[in-house]
Amino acid sequence: MESRIRPRAANTDPPPSRIERLCIERGLKMTGQRRLIARVLSEAEDHPDVEDVYRRALALDSKVSIATVYRTVRLLEENGILERRDFGGGRARYDPADRGHHHHLIDVDSGKVIEFADEEFEALARAMARRLGFDLVGQRLELFGRKVEAEPTRSGGRSKARSS
Amino acid sequence: MESRIRPRAANTDPPPSRIERLCIERGLKMTGQRRLIARVLSEAEDHPDVEDVYRRALALDSKVSIATVYRTVRLLEENGILERRDFGGGRARYDPADRGHHHHLIDVDSGKVIEFADEEFEALARAMARRLGFDLVGQRLELFGRKVEAEPTRSGGRSKARSS
Protein backbone atom coordinates (compact mmCIF):
# COMPACT_ATOMS: atom_id res chain seq x y z
CA MET A 1 0.00 0.00 0.00
CA GLU A 2 1.18 3.45 -0.93
CA SER A 3 1.51 5.36 2.24
CA ARG A 4 2.50 8.56 0.49
CA ILE A 5 -1.13 9.53 0.33
CA ARG A 6 -0.74 10.45 3.93
CA PRO A 7 -1.90 14.06 4.44
CA ARG A 8 1.05 15.09 6.53
CA ALA A 9 3.69 12.89 7.93
CA ALA A 10 5.40 16.14 8.49
CA ASN A 11 8.20 16.63 10.96
CA THR A 12 8.24 13.06 12.20
CA ASP A 13 8.91 11.57 8.82
CA PRO A 14 11.91 12.96 7.03
CA PRO A 15 12.59 11.46 3.60
CA PRO A 16 14.82 8.39 3.56
CA SER A 17 18.49 9.23 3.49
CA ARG A 18 20.79 8.01 0.80
CA ILE A 19 22.19 5.30 3.01
CA GLU A 20 18.76 4.31 4.26
CA ARG A 21 17.80 3.63 0.68
CA LEU A 22 20.84 1.44 0.27
CA CYS A 23 19.85 -0.48 3.36
CA ILE A 24 16.39 -1.07 2.03
CA GLU A 25 17.77 -2.22 -1.29
CA ARG A 26 19.71 -4.83 0.58
CA GLY A 27 16.71 -5.90 2.57
CA LEU A 28 17.99 -4.75 5.94
CA LYS A 29 15.44 -4.34 8.65
CA MET A 30 15.01 -0.64 9.24
CA THR A 31 14.61 0.40 12.82
CA GLY A 32 14.43 3.92 14.10
CA GLN A 33 18.02 3.71 15.26
CA ARG A 34 19.27 2.50 11.92
CA ARG A 35 17.44 5.21 10.10
CA LEU A 36 18.99 7.73 12.40
CA ILE A 37 22.48 6.38 11.98
CA ALA A 38 21.99 6.11 8.24
CA ARG A 39 20.99 9.74 8.17
CA VAL A 40 23.97 10.86 10.18
CA LEU A 41 26.27 8.96 7.86
CA SER A 42 24.54 10.21 4.76
CA GLU A 43 25.00 13.76 5.88
CA ALA A 44 28.58 13.34 6.98
CA GLU A 45 31.10 14.97 4.74
CA ASP A 46 34.06 13.77 6.72
CA HIS A 47 35.34 10.48 8.08
CA PRO A 48 33.61 10.12 11.42
CA ASP A 49 34.56 7.55 13.99
CA VAL A 50 31.97 5.69 16.03
CA GLU A 51 32.00 8.32 18.74
CA ASP A 52 31.29 11.02 16.19
CA VAL A 53 28.40 9.10 14.73
CA TYR A 54 27.06 8.42 18.18
CA ARG A 55 27.26 12.04 19.23
CA ARG A 56 25.65 13.31 16.05
CA ALA A 57 22.90 10.75 16.33
CA LEU A 58 22.22 11.70 19.93
CA ALA A 59 22.00 15.32 18.94
CA LEU A 60 19.22 14.51 16.49
CA ASP A 61 17.31 12.09 18.63
CA SER A 62 18.61 10.68 21.85
CA LYS A 63 17.47 7.13 21.42
CA VAL A 64 20.56 5.20 20.48
CA SER A 65 23.17 3.39 22.42
CA ILE A 66 26.75 3.27 21.40
CA ALA A 67 26.55 -0.49 21.14
CA THR A 68 23.98 -0.08 18.42
CA VAL A 69 26.19 2.33 16.59
CA TYR A 70 28.99 -0.20 16.66
CA ARG A 71 26.68 -2.94 15.49
CA THR A 72 25.24 -0.79 12.75
CA VAL A 73 28.47 0.44 11.24
CA ARG A 74 29.70 -3.11 11.21
CA LEU A 75 26.56 -4.23 9.45
CA LEU A 76 26.89 -1.46 6.91
CA GLU A 77 30.49 -2.34 6.33
CA GLU A 78 29.62 -5.99 5.80
CA ASN A 79 27.06 -4.89 3.28
CA GLY A 80 29.49 -2.79 1.35
CA ILE A 81 27.76 0.44 2.27
CA LEU A 82 30.56 1.79 4.41
CA GLU A 83 34.29 1.38 4.30
CA ARG A 84 36.29 1.20 7.44
CA ARG A 85 39.42 3.32 7.49
CA ASP A 86 42.26 3.51 9.83
CA PHE A 87 44.14 6.74 9.89
CA GLY A 88 45.97 5.81 13.05
CA GLY A 89 44.93 6.93 16.48
CA GLY A 90 43.37 3.68 17.48
CA ARG A 91 39.86 4.19 16.30
CA ALA A 92 38.22 3.17 13.09
CA ARG A 93 36.74 5.82 10.86
CA TYR A 94 34.03 5.35 8.31
CA ASP A 95 33.63 6.43 4.78
CA PRO A 96 30.55 5.87 2.60
CA ALA A 97 31.56 3.40 -0.07
CA ASP A 98 29.66 5.08 -2.84
CA ARG A 99 31.95 8.04 -2.90
CA GLY A 100 33.91 6.03 -5.39
CA HIS A 101 37.41 4.78 -5.21
CA HIS A 102 39.63 7.37 -3.71
CA HIS A 103 42.62 7.96 -1.55
CA HIS A 104 43.50 10.40 1.15
CA LEU A 105 45.94 13.16 1.60
CA ILE A 106 46.32 14.17 5.20
CA ASP A 107 47.46 17.69 5.91
CA VAL A 108 49.98 17.06 8.64
CA ASP A 109 49.59 20.54 10.04
CA SER A 110 45.84 20.83 10.25
CA GLY A 111 44.90 17.15 10.28
CA LYS A 112 42.43 17.77 7.48
CA VAL A 113 41.81 14.95 5.10
CA ILE A 114 41.50 15.53 1.38
CA GLU A 115 40.07 12.86 -0.82
CA PHE A 116 41.32 12.35 -4.31
CA ALA A 117 41.30 9.87 -7.12
CA ASP A 118 43.96 9.34 -9.70
CA GLU A 119 43.70 7.08 -12.68
CA GLU A 120 47.39 7.01 -13.32
CA PHE A 121 47.91 5.68 -9.83
CA GLU A 122 45.25 3.02 -10.29
CA ALA A 123 47.03 1.77 -13.34
CA LEU A 124 50.39 1.85 -11.65
CA ALA A 125 49.08 -0.05 -8.66
CA ARG A 126 47.81 -2.80 -10.89
CA ALA A 127 51.11 -2.89 -12.68
CA MET A 128 53.13 -3.04 -9.48
CA ALA A 129 51.06 -5.92 -8.17
CA ARG A 130 51.31 -7.71 -11.47
CA ARG A 131 55.04 -7.28 -11.51
CA LEU A 132 55.19 -9.13 -8.21
CA GLY A 133 52.99 -11.88 -9.55
CA PHE A 134 49.68 -10.81 -8.07
CA ASP A 135 46.30 -9.66 -9.17
CA LEU A 136 45.33 -6.53 -7.34
CA VAL A 137 42.26 -6.98 -5.18
CA GLY A 138 42.56 -3.93 -2.98
CA GLN A 139 44.76 -1.04 -2.10
CA ARG A 140 45.32 1.65 0.40
CA LEU A 141 47.13 4.86 -0.32
CA GLU A 142 47.64 7.70 2.03
CA LEU A 143 49.76 10.72 1.43
CA PHE A 144 50.89 13.04 4.16
CA GLY A 145 51.67 16.52 3.08
CA ARG A 146 52.23 20.11 4.02
CA LYS A 147 50.68 23.01 2.19
CA VAL A 148 53.04 24.50 -0.29
CA GLU A 149 53.64 28.25 -0.15
CA ALA A 150 53.39 29.09 -3.81
CA GLU A 151 50.24 28.36 -5.73
CA PRO A 152 49.77 24.74 -6.65
CA THR A 153 50.31 23.75 -10.24
CA ARG A 154 46.96 24.47 -11.81
CA SER A 155 45.02 21.34 -11.14
CA GLY A 156 43.87 20.84 -14.66
CA GLY A 157 45.14 17.34 -14.45
CA ARG A 158 44.04 13.81 -14.09
CA SER A 159 43.32 13.96 -10.40
CA LYS A 160 39.98 14.90 -9.07
CA ALA A 161 40.01 16.06 -5.51
CA ARG A 162 37.42 16.85 -2.94
CA SER A 163 38.27 18.22 0.46
CA SER A 164 36.59 16.97 3.60
CA MET B 1 83.69 -19.11 36.64
CA GLU B 2 84.29 -15.46 36.23
CA SER B 3 85.62 -13.65 33.28
CA ARG B 4 88.28 -15.87 31.98
CA ILE B 5 90.94 -14.20 30.05
CA ARG B 6 89.71 -15.10 26.65
CA PRO B 7 90.75 -13.66 23.35
CA ARG B 8 87.24 -12.84 22.35
CA ALA B 9 83.87 -12.74 23.93
CA ALA B 10 82.42 -16.15 23.30
CA ASN B 11 78.95 -17.54 23.72
CA THR B 12 77.92 -15.38 26.65
CA ASP B 13 78.68 -12.17 24.91
CA PRO B 14 77.26 -12.02 21.45
CA PRO B 15 78.34 -9.07 19.37
CA PRO B 16 76.05 -6.06 19.50
CA SER B 17 73.19 -6.36 17.07
CA ARG B 18 72.57 -3.82 14.39
CA ILE B 19 69.79 -2.21 16.36
CA GLU B 20 71.80 -2.27 19.55
CA ARG B 21 74.43 -0.22 17.81
CA LEU B 22 71.81 2.27 16.76
CA CYS B 23 70.63 2.52 20.35
CA ILE B 24 74.14 3.20 21.57
CA GLU B 25 74.63 5.83 18.90
CA ARG B 26 71.60 7.58 20.26
CA GLY B 27 72.85 7.33 23.80
CA LEU B 28 70.14 5.01 25.07
CA LYS B 29 70.88 3.15 28.24
CA MET B 30 71.46 -0.48 27.36
CA THR B 31 70.00 -3.03 29.70
CA GLY B 32 69.98 -6.75 29.19
CA GLN B 33 66.36 -6.64 28.13
CA ARG B 34 66.95 -3.94 25.59
CA ARG B 35 69.86 -5.78 24.12
CA LEU B 36 67.71 -8.85 23.83
CA ILE B 37 64.85 -7.05 22.17
CA ALA B 38 67.25 -5.25 19.89
CA ARG B 39 68.66 -8.56 18.84
CA VAL B 40 65.27 -10.08 18.16
CA LEU B 41 64.36 -7.10 16.04
CA SER B 42 67.65 -7.07 14.23
CA GLU B 43 67.21 -10.68 13.28
CA ALA B 44 63.58 -10.36 12.27
CA GLU B 45 62.96 -10.56 8.59
CA ASP B 46 59.25 -10.01 8.90
CA HIS B 47 56.96 -7.50 10.57
CA PRO B 48 56.52 -8.81 14.07
CA ASP B 49 53.95 -7.53 16.49
CA VAL B 50 54.70 -7.05 20.15
CA GLU B 51 53.62 -10.57 20.98
CA ASP B 52 55.99 -11.95 18.39
CA VAL B 53 58.88 -9.96 19.75
CA TYR B 54 58.00 -11.01 23.25
CA ARG B 55 57.83 -14.69 22.35
CA ARG B 56 61.07 -14.63 20.43
CA ALA B 57 62.81 -12.79 23.22
CA LEU B 58 61.56 -15.29 25.78
CA ALA B 59 62.85 -18.11 23.64
CA LEU B 60 66.33 -16.66 23.77
CA ASP B 61 66.38 -15.66 27.38
CA SER B 62 63.32 -15.65 29.56
CA LYS B 63 63.96 -12.44 31.39
CA VAL B 64 61.64 -9.94 29.82
CA SER B 65 58.14 -8.85 30.56
CA ILE B 66 55.72 -7.85 27.89
CA ALA B 67 55.46 -4.41 29.42
CA THR B 68 59.14 -3.91 28.71
CA VAL B 69 58.67 -4.99 25.14
CA TYR B 70 55.93 -2.42 24.73
CA ARG B 71 58.06 0.25 26.33
CA THR B 72 61.06 -0.63 24.24
CA VAL B 73 59.42 -0.70 20.85
CA ARG B 74 57.87 2.64 21.67
CA LEU B 75 61.24 4.02 22.61
CA LEU B 76 62.77 2.69 19.43
CA GLU B 77 59.99 4.15 17.41
CA GLU B 78 60.44 7.55 19.02
CA ASN B 79 64.09 7.35 18.17
CA GLY B 80 63.45 6.59 14.54
CA ILE B 81 64.86 3.10 14.79
CA LEU B 82 61.59 1.31 14.20
CA GLU B 83 58.51 2.16 12.25
CA ARG B 84 55.13 1.21 13.49
CA ARG B 85 52.83 -0.32 10.91
CA ASP B 86 49.23 -1.14 10.97
CA PHE B 87 48.11 -3.84 8.63
CA GLY B 88 44.75 -4.13 10.28
CA GLY B 89 43.87 -6.70 12.85
CA GLY B 90 44.19 -4.41 15.82
CA ARG B 91 47.82 -4.85 16.65
CA ALA B 92 50.77 -2.76 15.67
CA ARG B 93 53.60 -4.35 13.76
CA TYR B 94 57.14 -3.15 13.61
CA ASP B 95 59.55 -2.64 10.83
CA PRO B 96 63.17 -1.57 11.19
CA ALA B 97 63.41 1.90 9.75
CA ASP B 98 66.71 1.35 8.02
CA ARG B 99 65.31 -1.06 5.50
CA GLY B 100 64.74 1.92 3.30
CA HIS B 101 61.57 3.30 1.90
CA HIS B 102 59.26 0.55 0.83
CA HIS B 103 55.67 -0.48 0.58
CA HIS B 104 53.78 -3.65 1.19
CA LEU B 105 51.81 -6.09 -0.81
CA ILE B 106 49.70 -8.35 1.33
CA ASP B 107 48.77 -11.72 -0.09
CA VAL B 108 45.12 -11.90 0.88
CA ASP B 109 45.12 -15.66 0.82
CA SER B 110 48.21 -16.44 2.85
CA GLY B 111 48.57 -13.19 4.78
CA LYS B 112 52.18 -12.99 3.72
CA VAL B 113 53.65 -9.55 3.33
CA ILE B 114 55.96 -8.68 0.49
CA GLU B 115 58.01 -5.54 0.61
CA PHE B 116 58.75 -3.61 -2.49
CA ALA B 117 59.97 -0.27 -3.66
CA ASP B 118 59.05 1.51 -6.84
CA GLU B 119 60.58 4.67 -8.11
CA GLU B 120 57.81 5.41 -10.50
CA PHE B 121 55.38 5.37 -7.64
CA GLU B 122 57.54 7.67 -5.55
CA ALA B 123 57.54 10.19 -8.34
CA LEU B 124 53.83 9.87 -8.88
CA ALA B 125 53.12 10.31 -5.18
CA ARG B 126 55.06 13.54 -5.14
CA ALA B 127 53.22 14.69 -8.23
CA MET B 128 49.81 13.83 -6.83
CA ALA B 129 50.53 15.73 -3.64
CA ARG B 130 51.86 18.65 -5.57
CA ARG B 131 48.80 18.72 -7.76
CA LEU B 132 46.71 19.15 -4.63
CA GLY B 133 48.95 21.93 -3.42
CA PHE B 134 51.06 20.01 -0.95
CA ASP B 135 54.62 18.98 -0.43
CA LEU B 136 54.81 15.30 0.27
CA VAL B 137 56.17 14.53 3.71
CA GLY B 138 55.10 10.93 4.06
CA GLN B 139 53.11 8.19 2.45
CA ARG B 140 51.64 4.84 3.03
CA LEU B 141 50.88 2.39 0.30
CA GLU B 142 49.54 -1.07 0.69
CA LEU B 143 48.41 -3.36 -2.05
CA PHE B 144 46.28 -6.39 -1.45
CA GLY B 145 46.61 -9.08 -4.03
CA ARG B 146 46.06 -12.65 -4.96
CA LYS B 147 48.68 -14.80 -6.63
CA VAL B 148 48.19 -14.95 -10.33
CA GLU B 149 48.08 -18.40 -11.94
CA ALA B 150 50.40 -17.83 -14.84
CA GLU B 151 53.98 -16.83 -14.24
CA PRO B 152 54.45 -13.19 -13.34
CA THR B 153 55.62 -10.85 -16.03
CA ARG B 154 59.37 -11.24 -15.91
CA SER B 155 60.34 -8.80 -13.24
CA GLY B 156 63.03 -7.09 -15.20
CA GLY B 157 61.50 -3.86 -14.13
CA ARG B 158 61.85 -0.93 -11.89
CA SER B 159 60.51 -2.54 -8.75
CA LYS B 160 62.73 -4.31 -6.35
CA ALA B 161 60.94 -6.73 -4.10
CA ARG B 162 61.83 -8.74 -1.09
CA SER B 163 59.47 -11.22 0.42
CA SER B 164 59.02 -11.51 4.15
Added chain:
DNA sequence: CTAAATGCAAAGGCTTTGCAAGTTC
Protein backbone atom coordinates in the same frame (compact mmCIF):
# COMPACT_ATOMS: atom_id res chain seq x y z
C1' DC C 1 4.16 -14.17 15.56
C1' DT C 2 9.06 -14.95 14.86
C1' DA C 3 13.43 -13.57 13.84
C1' DA C 4 16.07 -9.89 14.47
C1' DA C 5 17.50 -5.42 16.84
C1' DT C 6 18.38 -2.81 21.07
C1' DG C 7 20.29 -1.44 25.76
C1' DC C 8 22.94 -2.25 29.41
C1' DA C 9 26.65 -3.67 31.56
C1' DA C 10 30.18 -6.94 31.65
C1' DA C 11 34.04 -8.80 29.19
C1' DG C 12 37.75 -8.90 25.65
C1' DG C 13 41.93 -7.44 23.14
C1' DC C 14 45.79 -4.45 22.91
C1' DT C 15 48.46 -1.02 25.20
C1' DT C 16 49.79 2.04 28.93
C1' DT C 17 50.96 3.14 33.67
C1' DG C 18 51.78 3.55 39.03
C1' DC C 19 54.86 2.01 42.08
C1' DA C 20 58.44 -0.58 44.36
C1' DA C 21 62.70 -2.81 43.44
C1' DG C 22 66.67 -3.47 40.55
C1' DT C 23 70.36 -1.50 37.04
C1' DT C 24 73.20 1.50 34.33
C1' DC C 25 76.34 5.03 33.80
Added chain:
DNA sequence: GAACTTGCAAAGCCTTTGCATTTAG
Protein backbone atom coordinates in the same frame (compact mmCIF):
# COMPACT_ATOMS: atom_id res chain seq x y z
C1' DG D 1 74.43 7.55 43.91
C1' DA D 2 71.07 9.69 40.78
C1' DA D 3 68.34 8.68 37.20
C1' DC D 4 66.50 5.44 34.65
C1' DT D 5 64.52 0.70 33.70
C1' DT D 6 61.89 -3.32 34.90
C1' DG D 7 57.92 -6.32 36.59
C1' DC D 8 53.66 -6.81 38.10
C1' DA D 9 49.21 -5.92 38.25
C1' DA D 10 45.78 -2.59 37.69
C1' DA D 11 43.68 0.53 34.57
C1' DG D 12 42.55 2.63 29.96
C1' DC D 13 40.89 2.60 25.27
C1' DC D 14 38.09 0.87 21.72
C1' DT D 15 35.10 -2.74 20.53
C1' DT D 16 32.33 -6.86 21.15
C1' DT D 17 28.93 -9.72 23.49
C1' DG D 18 25.32 -12.13 26.74
C1' DC D 19 20.91 -11.61 27.97
C1' DA D 20 16.40 -9.84 28.74
C1' DT D 21 13.28 -6.83 26.27
C1' DT D 22 11.38 -4.52 22.28
C1' DT D 23 10.26 -4.24 17.42
C1' DA D 24 10.05 -4.84 12.25
C1' DG D 25 8.15 -7.41 8.73
